[in-house]
Amino acid sequence: MTKDTRVLKNIIDPIYWKVLHDTISKGYDAKQALWSISPDQIKCKTWLVKELLNIPFEKPVVQLYGGWFGFPLIDFLERHFKLSKVENIDIDPIAIYAFKMFRKHKKLSRSKYIKNANSIIDYLLECLPKGAHLKNVTNGSMRNEEFWWKLGGLALVHKHKNFSTVFDIDGIDQEMHSQYRRNTKLQNVLNNMKAFSDNGVSNTHSKTIIFKHNQDYMNEIDRLVKQYGSQYHSFVKSDRFQKDKNGNYKPYIFLDENGKDVILEWADKPWEKTHISLQTENLKKEIVCRWAKSNNLNINFDGQVWPCCYIGAMAHGQQRDIFNNYELIKEYNLNSFSYNVKYTSVNKIIESLWYTKTLQDSISNDPLHVCKKQCSTQIRTPEQFQLRTTL
């Protein structure tokens, strides 16, 4: 008996047969799907489900990474647990297709199964009213051109919504780009942006963070991004810099991908025309929560809802240990599921005690450093905030 026949004999659920049949009919190589239901794999998956059943939590959140063709495992989990959400972050088209067919044959509800970022955005656009804007800001290096091409195609599906993506391009070559941008390949970002824009309908934007090392290349960057499909490019002066007692900007020490120090300098060339948002112009000594005022919220990639992007970014930034030690954040983290869109509706989150009282008390009585820095003039003068310009 060959290995393959032994595997085939193991397929007892007719739905697995159907998935294999669909996958092969589509012209895909179904070898990986076959091996995901091999006797050894089934043994491993059965063991895992048994172990999970012993976990003494009422609502465990289990994150499973790796492994081709997760549908047999999801099938096992479905039989033993009441799953509320299944996220499939696989980007392999064969695996995605096999899972889609499995869900269809099993008649599993579509809304429970989130395929990947593409379908999350598709779903969000579907829910938004006509004329709504949805902006996706990205370093644009992850995933392949096919992914970005499909994502750009959502502009055709949702013609009455404004979906845009902003790609970060920080230089004319890899060396300049990676002075500030981490773990990204400039050429990949450019190719992905081109793929996203190729249908001629999607809103493709780009942005450069300006420091001393790239301030003399703004014209070249502008030309480069236009060649790769950007319809609108803006430049933003980095606002990471503090002044010394003589009023000079101090260098900013940043870590590279290997944890080594990189020294960045403030862009000292004045700009002729700058756009400062009205909210920044009106800043005062007293803290005014800019995001609350403009009725905005920040949802991080992991589903956590934070009051603004400044705080949302700190939750994953290099200073996160210090950030997690603030009383305000400790209180949030104690109950983090209650502020996560995967488990709690946005309405409930903004009506929670943390949002309606704890955060507001903190801003009035014991504000975080970031609140003083971003939403008042206690730490920076208005000129030290982000300046924006276009060519």
Ligand code: SF4
């Ligand atoms: S930094 Fe603080 S005050 Fe400013 S928007 Fe965020 S939460 Fe509000």
